[in-house]
Amino acid sequence: xxxxxxxxxxxxxxxxxxxxxxxxxxxxxxxxxxxxxxxxxxxxxxxxxxxxxxxxxxxxxxxxxxxxxxxxxxxxxxxxxxxxxxxxxxxxxxxxxxxxxxxxxxxxxxxxxxxxxxxxxxxxxxxxxxxxxxxxxxxxxxxxxxxxxxxxxxxxxxxxxxxxxx
Amino acid sequence: xxxxxxxxxxxxxxxxxxxxxxxxxxxxxxxxxxxxxxxxxxxxxxxxxxxxxxxxxxxxxxxxxxxxxxxxxxxxxxxxxxxxxxxxxxxxxxxxxxxxxxxxxxxxxxxxxxxxxxxxxxxxxxxxxxxxxxxxxxxxxxxxxxxxxxxxxxxxxxxxxxxxxxxxxxxxxxxxxxxxxxxxxxxxxxxxxxxxxxxxxxxxxxxxxxxxxxxxxxxxxxxxxxxxxxxxxxxxxxxxxxxxxxxxxxxxxxxxxxxxxxxxxxxxxxxxxxxxxxxxx
Numbered sequence: 065x066x067x068x069x070x071x072x073x074x075x076x077x078x079x080x081x082x083x084x085x086x087x088x089x090x091x092x093x094x095x096x097x098x099x100x101x102x103x104x105x106x107x108x109x110x111x112x113x114x115x116x117x118x119x120x121x122x123x124x125x126x127x128x129x130x131x132x133x134x135x136x137x138x139x140x141x142x143x144x145x146x147x148x149x150x151x152x153x154x155x156x157x158x159x160x161x162x163x164x165x166x167x168x169x170x171x172x173x174x175x176x177x178x179x180x181x182x183x184x185x186x187x188x189x190x191x192x193x194x195x196x197x198x199x200x201x202x203x204x205x206x207x208x209x210x211x212x213x214x215x216x217x218x219x220x221x222x223x224x225x226x227x228x229x230x
Numbered sequence: 231x232x233x234x235x236x237x238x239x240x241x242x243x244x245x246x247x248x249x250x251x252x253x254x255x256x257x258x259x260x261x262x263x264x265x266x267x268x269x270x271x272x273x274x275x276x277x278x279x280x281x282x283x284x285x286x287x288x289x290x291x292x293x294x295x296x297x298x299x300x301x302x303x304x305x306x307x308x309x310x311x312x313x314x315x316x317x318x319x320x321x322x323x324x325x326x327x328x329x330x331x332x333x334x335x336x337x338x339x340x341x342x343x344x345x346x347x348x349x350x351x352x353x354x355x356x357x358x359x360x361x362x363x364x365x366x367x368x369x370x371x372x373x374x375x376x377x378x379x380x381x382x383x384x385x386x387x388x389x390x391x392x393x394x395x396x397x398x399x400x401x402x403x404x405x406x407x408x409x410x411x412x413x414x415x416x417x418x419x420x421x422x423x424x425x426x427x428x429x430x431x432x433x434x435x436x437x438x439x440x441x442x443x444x445x446x447x448x449x450x451x452x453x454x455x456x457x458x459x460x461x462x463x464x465x466x467x468x469x470x471x472x473x474x475x476x477x478x479x480x481x482x483x484x485x486x487x488x489x490x491x492x493x494x495x496x497x498x499x500x501x502x503x504x505x506x507x508x509x510x511x
Contacts, residue, residue, distance in 0.1 A: 082352060128353070192424055
């Protein structure tokens, strides 16, 4: 039942992303708060609702963005998938897993966005997109991933009290 | 009688000696001795005075510290209240300045009806240059309406919900605006980019473009009303091998600091798509 916190938490993340995070740009890129929150949540032990969170997040972000919701859904689902795959392999180094998931998730999300926009006819030069949007966004995502991992660990302990006892 | 005389003489001699010593000392003849003497006295007095003051402070201090701490707390609260007031007033001054500029703009362009809106967000994706405003269909905002500030053109409404709307900026890579260069009396196409820079394309090779030329909307295509200011030409790229000239543009609007915008609500964009000829097999 405590999983219902996903609703206000992701809602707040989308609002912060739109109102504040998008103002702090590096070159033309900025951090993706929702993506990093999803990655941090999916990497927590005992979390079984990561895909539900990804679905909810993609609907919310898709509502406020010009990009369609299914692009976000594909991107966020792949983030959760990466997290679940890496969680079992590098569980002894959670921060390393967090960095890896953030890195791969950002690349996939940007690749999906770029592909969609190219298909609908937006003139986006690949080299400029990589240099001015993807790489700066990647750096910013990696920077915010450390505090957000700690924050989501606390949330997970609250949502899943059994994890704390273990 | 003899005793009395000798005592008087003794007293007189003593007084004379003392008077002499005093006279000599006032005259500076015993300066080294008097300095030592008075120095000792002063040191002694200082010692007593400092001890007395220390004791006095010690006895009076508890009451003063309590009152000072109370006063300090009061002043700190007052300072924080005043700082909050200053921030609030600065914000109001900024908003008032922006609104005054927008009112001036609407007065100088009375042919259009405007609806002011605050910018409350940007598109979550860094690939897109869209803003979100706090006015929607409940306020008469419709898709395609142009959005301006007192400086010039901002973009057009892309999507609307009841209380908010999403605006595509002219800096968006997918944005294209038909423009008119007033000095050169020629038309061109304004396009955005992923960096937020805007540039002119499709400028005729015959046109003479100069840096500083004013760029206005042409009204062609029905997407925007004519004669809205967009910016100025910065530099021109003219190559003989190419069909058209290109130019980089300095926008009139500072897109990174958009706070309040005006939506032109009496303009309806014309969808010319059905009029565009399509190739039939």
